[in-house]
Structure formats: C-alpha cells, structure tokens
Amino acid sequence: MISRRTIVQTSLAGGLIAGLAGFSLVANWWPKPDRDEEATGWRRIAWPFPRDAFPAGRAWTRDGTEVYVRPKLGFCGNCDTGVVEDSEIDGKSDIDLLDDKFTPVREGKRIQITDLAGRARLYRIKKDGRERLAQGIAVSLNCDLIVAVVVGKVDDDAVARAAQRFLETNTVQVWLNAALEGK
C-alpha cells in the first residue's frame, strides 16, 4: 500500500515538474526581444484582434504608442498604381479593428516605408473607452498590401516618424518579407 507521505511527495514533484514545463513553454512561446527591439525600446505585445480574413499580424508598444502591422496578400485594389486613395486606407488599413466607427481627421498623405509607397491618414478613434488618435498606413508591393495602425500622439510628427522608423527595422521587415511569401 502506498503511504500518505509518498502520495504527497509524488504530488509535489508532479506539480513542480508541470509548473516548470508550463513556465518553459510560456518562456519559449513568448519571443525574446531582438536586437532592434532592445535598441529602440519597442516591446512585443500580443495581437489582440479576433480571427478575420487575414492571418494575425504583430504588435508592439513603446511609451504609450502602439503599432499593429500585418501583410494582406493579394488585397491591393490596383496592382499597378498601388494605394492612391484615402478610401483604400479607410477600407484596408485595419483601422476598423481598433474602432469600427473611426472618423478621419484630415486627408491622407503619401508615405514610404523602406521601398514601399502608399498612403497614411490620421483618424480619431475610441479605444478602451477613451478618445485616441491613430494613423492608418497602407503601402503596397505589387498586388500585396502591408498595413499598419499606429495608436498614440500621432498628430506629433516626431511620434509618427519614430513609429515609421520602427516599421523599417529588421524586426518588422524580416518577418514581413517571410509573411509575404506565405510562410
């Protein structure tokens, strides 16, 4: 017959092993910051949106600014001209994931992220019960789109530029290039 002591010891050992395994799983699952993230201070956060027509993207935060980015394969309305109209940023940039009642603040403007051109537009949104500003970005590579939303004080050019520079780092670009090949 197994003694009570053995049962308790076995249970404790099992619990410890399960706990360590769980911790190891979480530690491995949650990505370590890469060199660019460490250098720039951007911290990866979970993609918070439910599943939709496109695979999940990636998200980062720094100093109250959040960046949400993902590729949308084959979703560019015109493979030759790319993104040239504000209605395309309204409809395709994922700004509706933050707030489906978003309001444009002003007309969009041309933007370039690395060698990809498109448009960016400033919006007013409601997030977590309070009013925020957000910049929707849509740039294209032939028939594919790369979209991003930057939430924060993006009416401040320095904040918007910093987010844009982050989008150009290897942290984002290496992942995007792989994702654009369907990997």
Added chain:
Amino acid sequence: MTRRWLSVCLVSMGIAGSIANGASAQQQKVGAAPEASNMKLVGWSDLQARSAYQPTIHKQGSRFIAYVGHHGGTDDVPTPVNPMTGQPEPNGTSILDVTDAAHPKYLRHIPGAPGKYEDGGAQMVRVCDGAQLPKGDKNAVYMLRTYGGQAHEIWDVADPSSPKLVIRLDGLRDTHKNWWECDTGIAYLVGGAKDWRTKRMTQVYDLSDPAKPVHIRDFGLPGQEPGATGQVPTDLHGPISTGPQGNRVFFGYGTNKGGVIQIVDREKLLKGPPEPTPDNLRAPEVGRLLMSAWNGAHTVFPMLQMPIAEFANDKDGKTRDIVMIVDEAILNECNEPRQMIWFADISIETRPTMISSWTVPEASGHFCQRGGRFGAHSSNESMAPVFYKKIALIAWFNAGVRAIDVRDPYHPKEIGHFIPAITDKTDKRCVKVDGQDRCKTAIQTNNVETDERGYVYIVDRANTGMHILELGGEARQVAGLK
C-alpha cells in the same frame, strides 16, 4: 540502425518519392492531351494569345457571335500584335463567329484601354438587340463593355466585323461586371463614382436608348456612400437582375473575402429616392446573407422556384428559391483559404440560409502544386433552358471547367470536367520563394458561358484562348441533349 528500421525508412522514402512524382506528373506540359470527363473539345481559337476575362454568346439572326472581354497585356507582351491589322493593339474585345462551333472564325479585335493586367483592356461584355430594347435602333445590336477601369462603352455590333462606337461613359474607377436587362434597358453598371468610399459600387442607368443614357441613381451598401465614416463594407463585384417579372436584383460583394449577398427589391431600387443616404440605400434591401470572412461573393446566380425531388411530398416548401454563390480565388498556389461554390436557400428572403457547398477535390489533380490559381471564379450566366437549373458550369482556374448537377442544390455533384491543354503561348504564374520568383505554367480557366444549343465556351486568363466544348455521357443526359 536495425535492418527493420532501415526498411521502414526506405519504404517511407519510396512513398514520399511517389507522392512527389505524382505531383510533378500533374504539372501541365505543352503537347500533352487535355484532361476530361463527360466533356470534349469541339473547337478552339487562340484569341490572339490575349488574356481573357468574360465571354458572352449572342444569337444575331441565324449566327452565333462570341464577344470576349480581355484583361490588359502582360509584362512580356503589353500590346500583342493583331494579325488581321499587323498592328500592336492593347487588349480589348475579341469578336468571333461561332456558328460553326468546330471552326470559330475570328472577325475583329476592338482595342481596349492601354495598361497591363487588371489596369487595361476591356474585361466585361454584355449584348442586347436594338429590336428588344424599348427605344433602341431596331437595326442595331448593342455591345456594352468596360474600357479599362475608367469607362463603360456601348458599340453597335450589328455588323460584328465592323463595330461602331455609340457612346462612352467616362470618369470612373475600377469598372467591372455589369448587368443589362435587354427587355427594359435598365443597366446596373459597376465601377467607382466620384467620392464614394469604394472603387466598385452600382450606377443604375436607363440604357433603353443606348445613345442617350439616363442616370437613375448610385447604389451601394450603407457606409460606402460619400461622406460616411467608420468601417467600409466590402466592394461590389457584380449584380444579376431577374427583371420586372422577378422584381429582384442579386448583388454579390467581395471576391475572396467578406462576401455579402444582398437581395434587393428592383422596383424600390429604381423608383426610390436616389440620394445616397444610409436610409435610402437601406430601403430597397429585402434580405442579406453574410459569408465567412474567408470567402467572397463574385457571382450570385439566381435559380428561383426550383422543384426539389426530396421535398415533393411535403405539404409546403416543395419548390425552393436558390442562389448559387461563386467565390473567386485570387492568389496563386493556394496561398489563401479555398474559394468554391455555395448554395443558399433564399425562399424566406429575410432569412437566407446556406445549404451546401462544393469544391474540386484538390488531391484529384494536386492542383495546389500545378501553378497559378486553384479555386472557383465564375459560373455561366445564361438562363437558356438547356442548362438552367439543371447544370451549372463553373470556371475553376487550373482545374479547368466543372459541370455540376444542381437539380438537387442541397447535394450538388460533379458530372463532367475539362482541363484544356496548355500551349507555347500559355503565360506563366509566379510565387515568391526565398525572395525569388518561382514560376509554373498552367491553364487558368477564368470564365465560362453557354449558348442555347448547349455549347460551353471557356476562356483562359493565361493567354491560352477560347475552347468550345460539348457535354457527353451522364452530363449530356442531365441536360436533355440528344
């Protein structure tokens, strides 16, 4: 390693090798025979090796004329040479006499808008007789076509060898698949009007006198109208109207994503207040079916009042109003969720219900490895009695055309198919692998149409031309053809 393990590994490698060989054996090769079941080739035209979108077959007197809309040119050949003129011409509309289906005769190419792929050409085409249009020239035959993305044009093709431009409606964006009621002249023109938040919505026109178009109203989903804010609903792809008798227009929104099927009261659409306010846009809607975010509604083809054999002894609901919904695959080599066909029972219009779906089994041809797009794109839209409510023909890109028995739309089944052979003119399709283009050549059956004699016309997006087919075996029996 033990001998037993070695043999297991060798067997596994052998199986893997066979699978790989099976996939590569399915790759199409120039000179190989077409793949077919219950369908056979009758005639063929190379369409001057132009990428083809939509064929429309029209009976003009005793002749059958095929009008084929083309995409713009390719990177390699932006403006193919027309052998009839010796001149390079931007892809536009091919006109062929197909009265003798075995020997289609190329009559004329009308150049389209300069531009490559979706940016140029003249993809869409519809045809009405002047004698049927209420105020048309009785001697004319009118062809409505898109011109690139920026315009719609109407041509008089009474002499299909010598078409004459009647009018152009210009200043649009992304014109696409129109519908034209020949008995009333009402046309549902697809494109992007100024300030609308979508590139594709509907402009309703009275084209009963094609020389004098009358704009009735602009229409779309609430949220697409000028000045709206917030989420932008899915772009329109195309409508199909049942005319004044049926009093319904079925709008399909989306290609491969976020499909919306909108059932609209035609009378209210035409006579309601035309200002594009959310309330006015909502007013004519009778029902709406939202599809998964993974599938679009490229074509919404109505098959109303269908008797369902299984329900024959039921006190109510013996006949059902059905729509067939066709998605559009847009990415090469299966880089997206499967796009296929769906059937919805819309007998209770306010509660449309999806009842079945059908897809080509991928493993039947290793289609994800063949190259190009694999998935549905469009159906025949002819409602001639020979096939209507019996057989639907579906263009399936690298899986060719599929003949589906739809007499029981709750249980659709394939009864024939045809995958044309590729030629040396068939254009490649590429995907990126490790930053480099990896290209394959495969048939890309884009659209299909039928005529009242029972011929099936399929056209290829990858420049392989138009194949004219006839049904055989079980498929022929289902159609009631001798």
